[in-house]
Amino acid sequence: FTSVVLGTNSFDAYLHNTFTAQAQVIGRVANRIANARFTLDGVEYHLAANAGPNTIHGGRRGFGRQVWQSQMLPPGEHEASFRLTYFSKDGEEGYPGNLTASLTYTLTDNNELRFDYEATTDKATPVNLCCHAYFNLAGYGDMWDQELWLNADNYTPTDAQLIPTGEIAPV
Numbered sequence: 001f002t003s004v005v006l007g008t009n010s011f012d013a014y015l016h017n018t019f020t021a022q023a024q025v026i027g028r029v030a031n032r033i034a035n036a037r038f039t040l041d042g043v044e045y046h047l048a049a050n051a052g053p054n055t056i057h058g059g060r061r062g063f064g065r066q067v068w069q070s071q072m073l074p075p076g077e078h079e080a081s082f083r084l085t086y087f088s089k090d091g092e093e094g095y096p097g098n099l100t101a102s103l104t105y106t107l108t109d110n111n112e113l114r115f116d117y118e119a120t121t122d123k124a125t126p127v128n129l130c131c132h133a134y135f136n137l138a139g140y141g142d143m144w145d146q147e148l149w150l151n152a153d154n155y156t157p158t159d160a161q162l163i164p165t166g167e168i169a170p171v
Helices: 011-015
Strands: 024-026 037-040 043-046 069-072 079-088 099-108 113-121 130-132
Touching: none
Parallel strands: none
Antiparallel strands: 024 130, 037 043, 069 079, 079 099, 099 113
16 A cells, blocks of 8 residues: 555645645636636626636635535445535635535545535536646656556647637547
């Protein structure tokens, strides 16, 4: 057995953002939003720009820099789980609506790691959560000879600023 997630042994490094490869839960929106603004239901919302003129991974503080509530869940017959929950107030980082987000991590007897995301809100708002962990299945050390298969037919191209173009292209 070995640790397969890049991390640090210092909680202080996470709190003060000195560990640059943090295994964060990203939100409200993973990826980039052009010009740090979007229009929803005819209303333009202005976000915190934190990647030049754009917003990346939720904004300056985003979900990855928040303290989430944690809860161990009752073990299942062949799995163990815990849940992280975060409440984001209406207007946080410029996003509309109160939003409760949760991520449940489950480890099964079949050596599966499952991520289950949930979000509820009281107002229309964009939500695109992700886990930004870096995995090295060899544990510590070199990972360059590992291969990853993504069973996908399409992908979303980006422009020079890594903003999705809206195109759906074949792999």
